[in-house]
Amino acid sequence: MKIALWNVLNLMMESILEKLSLDMVLILVIGRIHMKRAMTTTVMRVRMMTTTVMRGEDENNHNVDNHLSSGTEEREDNDDMENELKLTKSSLRRCANLIQLVYGKSTSTSETLSKEVQDSIEGEESDEDEFFKPKVEGNKLREGLDSGIVNTDDCSKIKSYEDLKSWKQEEVYESIRDRFVTGDWSKAAQRNQVSKGKSEDDDSDDAVYGDYEDLETGEKQEGQRKDNSGCEGIENEDESAVEERRLKKLSLRAKFDVQYDGSESPEEEMNEKDGAKFHCGQPNEIGLVDQMKEEIEFRKQMNIAELNDLDEVTRLELEGFRTGTYLRMEIHDVPFEMVEYFDPCHPVLVGGIGLGEQNVGYMQVRLKRHRWWHKKVLKSRDPIIVSIGWRRFQTIPVYAIEDRSGRHRMLKYTPEHMHCLATFWGPLAPPQTGVVAVQNLSNNQASFRIAATAVVLEFNHEVKIKKKIKLVGYPCKIFKKTALIKDMFTSDLEVAQCEGKEVRTVSGIRGQVKKAAKEEIGNQPKRKGGQPREGIARCTFEDRILMSDIVFMRGWADVEIPRFYNPLTTALQPRDKIWQGMKTVAELRREHNLSIPVNKNSLYKPIGRTPRKFNPLVIPKSLQAALPFESKPKDIPGRKRPLLENRRAVVMEPHERKVHVLFQQLQLIRNEKMKKRKLKQQHRKKEIEAERAKDEQLTRKRQREERRERYREQDKLMKKIRRHSEV
Numbered sequence: 166m167k168i169a170l171w172n173v174l175n176l177m178m179e180s181i182l183e184k185l186s187l188d189m190v191l192i193l194v195i196g197r198i199h200m201k202r203a204m205t206t207t208v209m210r211v212r213m214m215t216t217t218v219m220r221g222e223d224e225n226n227h228n229v230d231n232h233l234s235s236g237t238e239e240r241e242d243n244d245d246m247e248n249e250l251k252l253t254k255s256s257l258r259r260c261a262n263l264i265q266l267v268y269g270k271s272t273s274t275s276e277t278l279s280k281e282v283q284d285s286i287e288g289e290e291s292d293e294d295e296f297f298k299p300k301v302e303g304n305k306l307r308e309g310l311d312s313g314i315v316n317t318d319d320c321s322k323i324k325s326y327e328d329l330k331s332w333k334q335e336e337v338y339e340s341i342r343d344r345f346v347t348g349d350w351s352k353a354a355q356r357n358q359v360s361k362g363k364s365e366d367d368d369s370d371d372a373v374y375g376d377y378e379d380l381e382t383g384e385k386q387e388g389q390r391k392d393n394s395g396c397e398g399i400e401n402e403d404e405s406a407v408e409e410r411r412l413k414k415l416s417l418r419a420k421f422d423v424q425y426d427g428s429e430s431p432e433e434e435m436n437e438k439d440g441a442k443f444h445c446g447q448p449n450e451i452g453l454v455d456q457m458k459e460e461i462e463f464r465k466q467m468n469i470a471e472l473n474d475l476d477e478v479t480r481l482e483l484e485g486f487r488t489g490t491y492l493r494m495e496i497h498d499v500p501f502e503m504v505e506y507f508d509p510c511h512p513v514l515v516g517g518i519g520l521g522e523q524n525v526g527y528m529q530v531r532l533k534r535h536r537w538w539h540k541k542v543l544k545s546r547d548p549i550i551v552s553i554g555w556r557r558f559q560t561i562p563v564y565a566i567e568d569r570s571g572r573h574r575m576l577k578y579t580p581e582h583m584h585c586l587a588t589f590w591g592p593l594a595p596p597q598t599g600v601v602a603v604q605n606l607s608n609n610q611a612s613f614r615i616a617a618t619a620v621v622l623e624f625n626h627e628v629k630i631k632k633k634i635k636l637v638g639y640p641c642k643i644f645k646k647t648a649l650i651k652d653m654f655t656s657d658l659e660v661a662q663c664e665g666k667e668v669r670t671v672s673g674i675r676g677q678v679k680k681a682a683k684e685e686i687g688n689q690p691k692r693k694g695g696q697p698r699e700g701i702a703r704c705t706f707e708d709r710i711l712m713s714d715i716v717f718m719r720g721w722a723d724v725e726i727p728r729f730y731n732p733l734t735t736a737l738q739p740r741d742k743i744w745q746g747m748k749t750v751a752e753l754r755r756e757h758n759l760s761i762p763v764n765k766n767s768l769y770k771p772i773g774r775t776p777r778k779f780n781p782l783v784i785p786k787s788l789q790a791a792l793p794f795e796s797k798p799k800d801i802p803g804r805k806r807p808l809l810e811n812r813r814a815v816v817m818e819p820h821e822r823k824v825h826v827l828f829q830q831l832q833l834i835r836n837e838k839m840k841k842r843k844l845k846q847q848h849r850k851k852e853i854e855a856e857r858a859k860d861e862q863l864t865r866k867r868q869r870e871e872r873r874e875r876y877r878e879q880d881k882l883m884k885k886i887r888r889h890s891e892v
Contacts, residue, residue, distance in 0.1 A: 344491055412470065419462035502737035511740065516555045524593050525730060526626050530600050530619040532564070532587040534579045538613035543579040543604075548747040549616065550733065552601045553594045559731040559746040562589040563724060565630045575632040575724050579617070586622075590728045593624045606735075607743045631721040638702070638716045647705050649682050650716050654700040657681040663718070668704055670714045676706035678718070 342348040472480050486492060494515065507513075534543055543549070545564050550557065564576040565586045579585055600619035638653025650668075654660045660681040668676045682701040704716070735744050754761070789797055817825065 345493070408470075412467070415466035415470065416463050419459060419466055500737055506737065506739050508740050513736070518555060519595070521595070522554070522593055525591065526593050526624050527588055527590055527628050527726060528593060528624045529586055529588050529622050529628060531584050531622055532562075532579070532600070532602070532617050532619035533584045534581075534617045535613075535615050536582060539604075539616040540612065542581075543617060544749075545575065545577055546727065547604075547749045547751075548729070548731075549602045549604055550606065550746070551589075551591070551619075552603075553591075553621070554598055556592050556594075557733045558591055559729075559733065560589040560591045561727040561729045561747075562587040563630055563726050572721070573628070573630045575630050587619060588628055588630060588726055590726065591730045594621050596621050596623060604749075606733075628726070630724040630726065632724050634720050634722050636718045636720070638718075640710060640712055640714060640716065641701065643710060643712060646707070646709060647703060648710055648716075650702050650704050651698075651700065653716065653718065654702055656699045660700065660702045663702075663720070666718055666720060668716055668718045670706070670710055670716050672710075672714060674706050674708050674710055674714070676704045676716070679703045679705060 343352045472484055475483070543564070546561055548559050548561050550559050564579055565573040565588065566576055566580070567586065568574055573586065576585060598621040600621060601615060602617040602619065603614045604616050605614060636653045638650040640648040641651045642649040654663070660678070663678050664680060666678050668678060670676070680703055681699075682703050710716075729747070731746050733744055733746075738744065748756075753759075784792075784798060
């Protein structure tokens with residue numbers, strides 16, 4: 166009975182496998198990654214085929230109702246399969262890739278292969294009658310997702326130089342020799358022709374995939390490849406007809422690209438009358454912009470067609486070098502250090518700059534210190550290294566901020582958590598160009614090197630940055646409402662520059678600078694025949710001032726921006742050497758062990774105010790007679806001899822003397838007792854401290870032993886766990 170049942174099962178499985186040959190081949194092509202999904206689909210189809218076979222064997226013994234029930238079961242199985250596929254697709258969409266979320270999508274080889282695998286699975290489920298697959302695609306699927314990892318654009322992987330090819334071998338030299346000018350130029354021309362032919366074949370509508378392989382029988386069928394002369398059906402046609410047909414195809418393709426550019430919206434509907442597709446709320450006619458796009462695309466395709474008919478030299482003269490062409494560039498007046506210290510692991514990028522970027526001038530940027538990576542503030546006139554476009558150079562910036570009146574006020578340091586303006590001298594860059602600033606190029610820093618980020622606003626050669634100044638002076642001679650002020654200016658020329666400026670005293674009296682004082686008024690020379698003292702200004706005030714008043718004037722002075730531009734020469738030195746430019750003042754002081762200079766006038770000093778002495782009030786005798794008695798001064802005449810109470814001597818009685826002696830003796834006894842008590846307390850305190858130190862030493866020793874024992878147990882436990890994990 167068992168043998169008969171086994172034979173029946175073998176016959177059923179053979180019949181099922183004959184019908185499932187295509188499914189099994191597709192399972193082998195898909196690979197290990199999607200094996201589970203493919204096996205699920207195969208099991209479902211086995212169930213369907215089993216139902217079909219059993220239904221075919223009992224077809225003669227059932228009526229029409231059985232046919233209807235079998236059809237219902239088949240539809241249910243199909244619905245189950247569709248639901249399973251929908252669930253699988255939704256789960257794949259929900260699987261979020263962490264690398265894609267952080268670094269974005271990458272057009273890598275693995276991603277492309279995964280898409281091809283998914284497309285092949287969908288094609289298998291939708292089209293069961295497709296028995297042939299392109300050989301190239303089949304090879305890709307057989308190789309799996311692990312192929313091409315070296316060419317994968319994965320920014321999270323760090324490749325070591327040992328994994329790459331050894332370019333010191335002669336075979337590797339020969340493999341790339343023809344890629345350079347010193348190689349064989351004929352091979353390069355052949356490669357260009359092949360790539361040109363491939364591009365034309367890809368642009369045409371009749372693309373050939375390659376050789377095909379019958380996956381059931383294993384027979385290989387070679388695909389018909391196109392030559393430049395065309396296929397067999399086109400050989401008999403004239404060249405003009407072929408060219409006309411090709412141009413017609415190009416125009417139709419350009420028209421299609423212009424008309425259907427972008428993704429179709431869900432509002433697109435199909436017109437039932439003429440069958441034309443139109444957008445809701447948009448006219449069906451082609452607008453002027455679409456016509457212009459169509460003409461531009463058609464002209465572009467015409468130009469490409471005309472250029473393809475030209476020889477290589479003429480095409481290079483008209484079109485220039487195409488993308489991907491190997492060129493040889495000769496650069497003159499290059500220092501020998503660039504060739505001597507050239508490192509192939511650090512390639513040289515060649516770029517171009519505009520005509521306006523060749524000039525040097527003042528640039529103004531909007532800068533912000535990096536709040537995460539750079540902990541210190543940036544100081545004005547400290548050299549920094551900026552990267553703008555293709556250039557990297559060291560410069561000295563001056564930071565400023567624009568106030569309400571439009572004045573650019575100088576800042577000594579960069580502000581916290583806000584932008585400021587920075588002006589420096591260097592090669593000009595167009596506005597809206599990004600700027601990155603660093604202070605040091607060394608790689609041994611604990612934090613990141615980015616110090617600030619900025620964007621170019623404008624380049625202005627007449628930029629003016631102001632800084633606030635406060636001039637202090639003291640009056641040397643006072644008239645009614647005029648005074649001569651000294652120590653505010655150093656020369657008469659400075660006085661002339663500040664004529665009409667406002668001055669103010671500490672008490673709040675406002676004034677104005679007039680002119681420099683004349684020689685005969687207040688600035689006579691100290692010696693006969695000497696030079697008069699300069700810098701004394703004549704100022705007028707609202708009211709009379711005092712000699713003790715301090716006069717000050719607030720103003721704005723221009724700040725000179727240093728013209729310093731030092732390009733980086735990192736390519737002219739070994740890679741292990743750090744480029745060193747101008748050092749900051751703090752670095753120079755640190756190297757030479759110099760202290761920060763201190764201005765004595767800027768230090769805070771204690772305010773010493775002398776007590777004011779008032780003169781006594783003197784009332785004339787004529788006025789005293791008119792005053793009431795309460796207001797009259799009560800002047801008591803002084804005594805020549807002191808009072809008797811002050812002159813009388815006090816002598817103690819014998820009883821008082823005994824009492825005083827007794828008190829002195831008691832006080833002495835008390836002081837002796839207190840001295841002995843203090844000595845005992847000090848001795849007891851020393852003993853207690855010694856005992857406490859001894860107890861602490863014992864406690865530390867006990868704790869050390871406990872820690873050792875605990876660490877030994879932990880070490881034994883870890884070794885035991887490691888031993889079990891290795892087993």
